Amino acid sequence: MNRIVCVQCPVGCKIKFELVDGKLTKIEGNKCPRGLDYLKDELADPKRIIxxxxxxxxxxxxxxxxxxxxxxxxxxxxxxxxxxxxxxxxxxxxxxxxxxxxxxxxxxxxxxxxxxxxxxxxx
Structure with a gap:
């Protein structure tokens, strides 16, 4: 499984996920919907404050x-x-x-x- 740390709030959920043919097939570890949104954004088009x-x-x-x-x-x-x-x-x-x-x-x-x-x- 792949891992990413969500930075959308101070909790810093450690999200584990699996991709099969570019599609999310398994997600665990996010404690709120923002974690899922963050993961999807990071996979599609990662963004940063510079x-x-x-x-x-x-x-x-x-x-x-x-x-x-x-x-x-x-x-x-x-x-x-x-x-x-x-x-x-x-x-x-x-x-x-x-x-x-x-x-x-x-x-x-x-x-x-x-x-x-x-x-x-x-x-």
Whole structure:
């Protein structure tokens, strides 16, 4: 049997499952319906919240932490990281500012997760 740990709540159910010809034939260990939904999503199109950082121009810090507004398909992660490596935003930045809107038409925004003030003295 295959195994996966559900991350939809703090319980962390250890789900065991069997696939035959790509179809779920046996599932055990999930304590709620969210575990089954999580397993199906992981098998069909796994998604993740992506935390990272982008460069800040004239900020008190050179980077600002950002994350996806909701999970994105794992297949998009390499493209997202390439785009974010090239982005530079001007200070000030506030928590919740949208750094990149509607990434690849997925309805997922990249948002700032901390504030960065403008630097008082330019370098």
């Amino acid at each position: 935390p990272t950082s982008v460069r800040v121009i004239d900020g008190e810090y050179e980077l600002v932490s950002v994350k996806t507004s909701k999970p994105i398909s794992k297949k998009y992660i390499p493209q997202l990281m390439e785009i974010l490596k090239k982005i530079k935003i001007n200070a000030p930045v506030k928590v919740g500012d949208v750094v990149l809107k509607n990434f690849m038409n997925t309805n997922v925004d990249i948002i700032a997760t901390r504030s960065v003030s403008k630097r008082d003295v330019p370098k």
